[in-house]
Amino acid sequence: MDQDAMKRQAAEAALAYVEGGVIGVGTGSTVNHFIDALAGIKGQIEGAVSSSEASTERLKAHGIPVFDLNATGELTLYVDGADESNARLQLIKGGGGALTREKIVAAASKRFVCIADESKLVDVLGAFPLPVEVIPMARSHVARALVELGGTPVWRDGFVTDNGNLILDVHHLEIQDPVALEQQINAIAGVVTVGIFAQRPADVLILGSAQGARTLTVADAD
Numbered sequence: 001m002d003q004d005a006m007k008r009q010a011a012e013a014a015l016a017y018v019e020g021g022v023i024g025v026g027t028g029s030t031v032n033h034f035i036d037a038l039a040g041i042k043g044q045i046e047g048a049v050s051s052s053e054a055s056t057e058r059l060k061a062h063g064i065p066v067f068d069l070n071a072t073g074e075l076t077l078y079v080d081g082a083d084e085s086n087a088r089l090q091l092i093k094g095g096g097g098a099l100t101r102e103k104i105v106a107a108a109s110k111r112f113v114c115i116a117d118e119s120k121l122v123d124v125l126g127a128f129p130l131p132v133e134v135i136p137m138a139r140s141h142v143a144r145a146l147v148e149l150g151g152t153p154v155w156r157d158g159f160v161t162d163n164g165n166l167i168l169d170v171h172h173l174e175i176q177d178p179v180a181l182e183q184q185i186n187a188i189a190g191v192v193t194v195g196i197f198a199q200r201p202a203d204v205l206i207l208g209s210a211q212g213a214r215t216l217t218v219a220d221a222d
């Protein structure tokens with residue numbers, strides 16, 4: 001089974017968590033499979049809150065209404081992918097550059113179901129370059145601060161986020177304490193969002209694999 005088929009398997013398994021109402025929807029190739037699957041049961045939901053222009057477009061193409069988060073109140077469910085997850089369901093996200101809106105929708109949701117292929121589960125976060133969304137005028141300042149923290153930031157040249165900002169991808173970080181590093185990087189002036197989701201980890205991780213979809217929760221790590 002190839003990686004894309006594993007992503008689709010995880011995405012389809014996430015439908016079991018949909019209980020109606022308005023669903024928070026993330027961004028990326030795994031989420032694209034989820035949106036396509038959600039279209040099959042769209043009569044059972046009111047619509048979605050989207051974390052990116054790309055997902056909004058796909059949802060609308062399927063005829064799924066997209067709402068402003070300011071109009072919905074707290075969401076019951078958020079479904080999104082990840083670039084890496086550890087066993088505590090702390091994540092690196094932002095490979096697609098949508099990390100800020102993803103973090104907002106995750107924070108505004110009671111339950112966060114993360115969907116991925118099994119290669120995304122790691123012992124220690126950081127092999128995937130950590131995305132950091134930065135206000136354009138602060139790019140060099142933030143890059144110097146990230147070097148001080150032991151990383152090697154690389155500007156994702158030519159990429160502009162949906163919020164009009166830039167992304168620095170930080171290489172060579174071994175993230176032993178995700179909560180502490182999330183707080184430290186968020187505190188650098190000019191940082192909008194760091195792609196560590198540790199203060200608000202996922203609640204459920206569904207991993208597609210050749211053996212079938214596997215579901216993990218934080219309790220499994222204890």
Ligand SMILES: O=C(CO)[C@H](O)[C@H](O)COP(=O)(O)O
Nearest residue numbers: 028029030081094095096098
């Ligand atoms: O954080 C993200 C986008 O900002 C994605 O969820 C992450 O990059 C995983 O993407 P994919 O499902 O394509 O592997």
